Amino acid sequence: MDLRIQRCVVSHLRTRPKVLEIGPFVAGLDPDTESPFINYASPEPGVPITAADVTDLVAAFTGAGRKPRLEYVTSCSPGLEDLLTAAGFTVEERNQYLICLPERLNAHPVPDGLVLEEPSTDPDRAAVVAAQNAAFGDLPDERPEAAVARMRRNQERGGVVLGARTADGRWVGGGQGAPPSDGVSEVAGIAVIESFRRRGVGAAISAGVASRLFDRGVTVAWLEASGDDSWRVYERVGFAPAGHRLYISREV
Template sequence: MAAFHREVIITVHTDVQSFAVANLLRRPAAVEAGGFVVGFDPTTTSQYVNYATPVPGAEPTDRDVSALIEAFRERGLKPRLEFAPNAAPAVEPALLRAGFTTEAVHEYLVCTPATLAVPAGAIGVEVPAGEEDYVAIDAALAEAFGGEFPASPEGAARLRRTQEGGGAVRFVRAGDGGCAGAALCSAPAEGTAELAGVGTRPAHRGRGIAAAVTAALAEAAFDGGALSVWLEYSGEGSHRVYERVGFRPGGTRLYLALEG
């Protein structure tokens, strides 16, 4: 039984990492180099958009890591990676040798059709109907995250591309016609999809909006063929929200960056 459990956990890690590779390859200017994929997007310099990930099982040489660093440097960007370390155990030591440092270690949660629990209630979750909605969602998420991701025309455009490219964007409309809270989910790849950007404007918190949009997005992903949906969380409050709608512990993702 113990051996079987370990095999299942490794499979989950690999699915998430295989997804990460496939998802970055969708970026407008993706680059493959030495066992890594870098998802460059020329419309933004954000380090949270322009980052790399290793292919599962990668065993990069020092030369491979140097080539990866150069791909970032020649674009004026910080070398940065996000990945599930158990899917490529040789990657972290190679990066640390090159001077990368740990930026963060995040846990991720996984939901399947069998665990999804749609909350009862009358909160209406909507699909964006046009440009005005995408702009409102982008602004609401910027406010929800304290300006860490400033609202911009490019941000609204990325939301539209997500919805029109096989992913999903869902939001709850505020009384003034704008957006009270929202989130997005990638198009499925490798049997899974990533749910991200769950945010509620401060004035609308505590009403179940995050749970409603999270459940709606998971349903949309399953309808689109995903066998699972995963997300990263921060704080016990958000963990409880996701747990209530059916997300369960899946593993960890490691963020590494090269400063200077």
Template sequence: MGTDVQSFAVANLRRRPAAVQTGGFVIGFDPGTTSPYINYATPEPGARPDGRDVAALVEAFRERGLKPRLEFAPDAAPAVEPVLRQAGFTTEAVHEYLVCTPATLTMPSMPGPAAAARPASDVAAHFVETPSTDEEYASVDAALSEAFEGMYDSSPEGVARLRRTQEGGGAVRFVRSPDGLCAGGASCSAPAVGTSEVGGVGTRPAFRGRGIASAVTAALAGTMFAQGARSVWLEYSGEGSRRVYERVGFTPQGTRLYMSLES
């Protein structure tokens, strides 16, 4: 599965507005943001870069005023980590990824006739929706910013990225809060090489523990399978979220390594 995940990462970064390829690496630059979580590189599966390739990679980031940063599945390109370390790159994190297939997907119980009797404050009684208006996309972006505790600010560029995801063959799903805004949501990139990545699953603190994350994750996976994907994968941030994903059919398959070079 590591090669599939890495091949997807390459294909997905090539979709970025200003993608760059150099020395066996693909860098997904997005001029709409300086976020290192969006502007990063990944190696092609089986890449064997040398010191000059890494220097060219670093220069591509530096000339744009960005931190050199990579995310990749090390098993799919085992020669990459040693040469990065020789150039001074260090580990930011190692994340396990989970994979779901059509055979393992378990859809959570959806509301039926009894939902009408449930209190309006119980957002789990609401259906998963697809945003369609600017206001709904903005509400999803704002909710995710709140869910991730200011890791990134809600912005017009973030709203535009969500809309591009939905309109470019991926999917954005959310659950509406009683005030008509977004209680929680997530997005999934358009499939490539038979797989797709769910990212940014987040629920506003006031609405956690009500099944929102599992509902939107399962809905996204089902949407991708209907579009022909053979698998969907994601990374989790803690044991609590891992259990949420495992309940809807995601299982551990490998790890991804995050590395960066400080100034």
């Protein structure tokens, strides 16, 4: 499973507006934002990596005006962390990822007064983005229209975007699934504004995104949980721990 997830990560990076192939690394960059959570690299699984490759990676990121950063499944490049720390990288997080298979998915009812919809216009996409940012407490470092364009591209390439909307048209949360790669898709951005939490909205969105991905032929949906509360939500939906990923970066 680790290998399939890592291949999915690399494939997804290759859909970014600017792609850099740096020896064994693939970097996906977006000129509309400097966010390190969008601009990062990941190694091709099983490809040998040297200290010189890491040096080239740092040079490519700094040349592009971006912070050198990687996300990857640790078992697929077991010696990479030592090379990175020797080059001045610092571990940000070590996370377990969770997976869900179609037969494990548990449907969750949508709470009364809400509907789940895929936003089909840019104003609706902007409203979903705003709800996600409010839920995460983020101060975006990009123009709102850039996030909307990224969401639209995700849908156009076969990914899923799902929002929760009240009867009067207010979007209160959302989430998305990346365009599938070899039957694998990442679920991300599951968020609900504070006043609508603890009603089952997050579980309904998570299950809805996964269900739509499975309907489109995905056989493995995966995600990472940001805390104990979200972990419990995802387990109720049908996700289970499967492997480990590393976030690591270097200050410029």
